[in-house]
Amino acid sequence: MDNKGYRKFLLKFTASVLVFALLVGSFMYVVDPLQMYRKSSLYPPLYSSQERYQNAGLARSYDYDTIILGSSMTQNFVPSYVESVLGGQVMKLSIEGSTAMEQSAVGRTALDTGKVKRVLWGLDYFAMRQDVGAESENMPMYMYDNNPFNDYEYLFNISNVKHAWRALTTPEEESKAFRNLDLLRNWDKSAKYSQAAVLDTWEKARIKEAGYGKNEFSLENVEAVFNKYVLSLIEEHPEVEFTFYYPPYTILRQQVWAETNPVRAENQYAMKKYMFEQFSKHSNVSVYDFQEDSSITYDLGQYKDLSHHSQAINERIVREIAEGKNLVTADNVDKFNEELESQLSHLAVDMDSGAFSLFVYVDDKEVEFSVPAQVREGHILVPIKELAAALGAEFGFDGTSVVKLRKGDVVATLTKGSSQMTVQRGGDEADAQTVDLGYEMQNLSGSMMVAVEPAADAFAQSLEVTEPQPYLKEIRIKTGSAE
Known part of the structure; x- marks a missing residue:
C-alpha cells in the first residue's frame, strides 16, 4: 500500500471510529x-x-x-x-x-x-x-x-x-x-x-x-x-x-x-x-x-x-x-x-442461649474477670484463679492438670477435664466429699475455667443467683470473711 492509499485508509478508519464513538456516546447519553x-x-x-x-x-x-x-x-x-x-x-x-x-x-x-x-x-x-x-x-x-x-x-x-x-x-x-x-x-x-x-x-x-x-x-x-x-x-x-x-x-x-x-x-x-x-x-x-x-x-x-x-x-x-x-x-x-x-467487662456467653451480663459479688464486693464468662450445659464458667482470689482462697496448680484451692481447713481439689471436685474439710481425708461440678474444668480463652456455683459453694456460707432484668444475671456469694 502506497503512502496515499495508507493515508486514505487511516482517514476512513479514524472517521469510522469517530462515528462509532458518536453513536455509542449518543446512545448512552439518551438511555x-x-x-x-x-x-x-x-x-x-x-x-x-x-x-x-x-x-x-x-x-x-x-x-x-x-x-x-x-x-x-x-x-x-x-x-x-x-x-x-x-x-x-x-x-x-x-x-x-x-x-x-x-x-x-x-x-x-x-x-x-x-x-x-x-x-x-x-x-x-x-x-x-x-x-x-x-x-x-x-x-x-x-x-x-x-x-x-x-x-x-x-x-x-x-x-x-x-x-x-x-x-x-x-x-x-x-x-x-x-x-x-x-x-x-x-x-x-x-x-x-x-x-x-x-x-x-x-x-x-x-x-x-x-x-x-x-x-x-x-x-x-x-x-x-x-x-x-x-x-x-x-x-x-x-x-x-x-x-x-x-x-x-x-x-x-x-x-x-x-x-x-x-x-x-x-x-x-x-x-x-x-x-x-x-x-x-x-x-x-x-x-x-x-x-x-x-x-x-x-x-x-x-x-x-x-x-x-x-x-x-x-x-x-x-x-x-x-x-x-x-x-x-x-x-x-x-x-x-x-x-x-x-x-x-461483665460479658458472659452461653453457646446455647446467647449473651448476657454477669455480675458476681463476694461479700458484696464485685468480682471482675479478665475474660468473658462462658456457659456450658447451663453452668456458668469463670476463670478459677480469679475466682479463688475473690474468695480469699489460696490457689495451687501442679503445672499439668490439678488445681487445689485452700482456705482455712477447707481444701478443694479439681482436675482439668473432670467434672468432679473433691472437698475436704479438716485434716481427715476420709471425710472428703465428691462434688459434681456439672461441667468439666477446662481451658477456654486461655484461662482455666470452672463452674462458678459449685466451686464457690465449697467456701461459701450462702450463694444466690438472680436475674433482675433481661440479659442480666447476678451471683451473690457470702463467705463470712467480712463479718
Whole structure:
C-alpha cells in the first residue's frame, strides 16, 4: 500500500471510529442507564446493584429532601417507612463497605443539588479507618464531580453500555429486585438471622482476628478523616439538619474488637467523645448512640453475623430517633462509653442461649474477670484463679492438670477435664466429699475455667443467683470473711 492509499485508509478508519464513538456516546447519553443526567422516562428504570455507581444518578436526578448515608448497616432502611416516621421525601444512598470519603462524596453530590433538608447518617468507626490522604480505589469519582470532560468514563464504560441494553430489553416484570427503589439493596428477606450462627462466628473471629491490631490507624489520623469528610459537610451546610447515629453491632462484635485490637477499642471510645465535641458546636446536628442498648445488641437472633442486624432494628432505630431515645448529650456522652465498657467487662456467653451480663459479688464486693464468662450445659464458667482470689482462697496448680484451692481447713481439689471436685474439710481425708461440678474444668480463652456455683459453694456460707432484668444475671456469694 502506497503512502496515499495508507493515508486514505487511516482517514476512513479514524472517521469510522469517530462515528462509532458518536453513536455509542449518543446512545448512552439518551438511555442514561444510571440516570446521571435525568430521571428515566423512556423506559422503566432498571437500577444497578453497584451502589457506588448508581448512587450518583439517584443523588443528581431524583426528588427528595432527606438522604440516608452509611455502610451496609443502613441498607435495610426502607425509605417509605422512614418517611412515615420522620416525614419528608427520603432517598437511601447507602454503600456497602464504604469509607467516610465515599459516603462524603455521595452526600456532597446530594447536598450540592440544594434539595436536602435532612441527612440521616449511620456513622461507623470502621468507615474512618483509612489514610486521610488516600484516594478511593473503588469509587468512580468522575461521577461525583462537576467536570463534564471526564464523563466519557461513564459514557464509554462497557459495563454501563451492557446495563443500558438490559434496561431497554428486559421485560418490566423481570428483575423486580432492581426496579423497586424502596427496597433496592435491602437484604433483609435474603438474610438468615441466627443466634447459633452469630455464636459460631464469634468463636472463629476470636482466633481469626488475633493479629488485626498490628496496623491500627492512629487516633490523630481518624480525627483528621472525620474532620475532612464528615465535619466539613456540616460546616458547609448549616441550613441542613444532620442526624447521626452509631450502629448497634452485637456485644460479641465489640468483645472481639476489645480482645484482639484494644487500640481500636480505645480509639472508638475516644472518637465518640471527640465527635460529640465537634457536633455540639453546631445547632443543626444531633447524634444517637445505640451501641450500648443491650435490648438490641444482646438479641443475637436479630443478626446474621457479628455486625449486621435485621430490618426490624433499622425500623426501631428510626422510631427511637423520632422519640429522642439514646440521644447523646453533654451530660451522658461519657456514660455511653462507660456502659459499653461495663458490658464488656461483665460479658458472659452461653453457646446455647446467647449473651448476657454477669455480675458476681463476694461479700458484696464485685468480682471482675479478665475474660468473658462462658456457659456450658447451663453452668456458668469463670476463670478459677480469679475466682479463688475473690474468695480469699489460696490457689495451687501442679503445672499439668490439678488445681487445689485452700482456705482455712477447707481444701478443694479439681482436675482439668473432670467434672468432679473433691472437698475436704479438716485434716481427715476420709471425710472428703465428691462434688459434681456439672461441667468439666477446662481451658477456654486461655484461662482455666470452672463452674462458678459449685466451686464457690465449697467456701461459701450462702450463694444466690438472680436475674433482675433481661440479659442480666447476678451471683451473690457470702463467705463470712467480712463479718
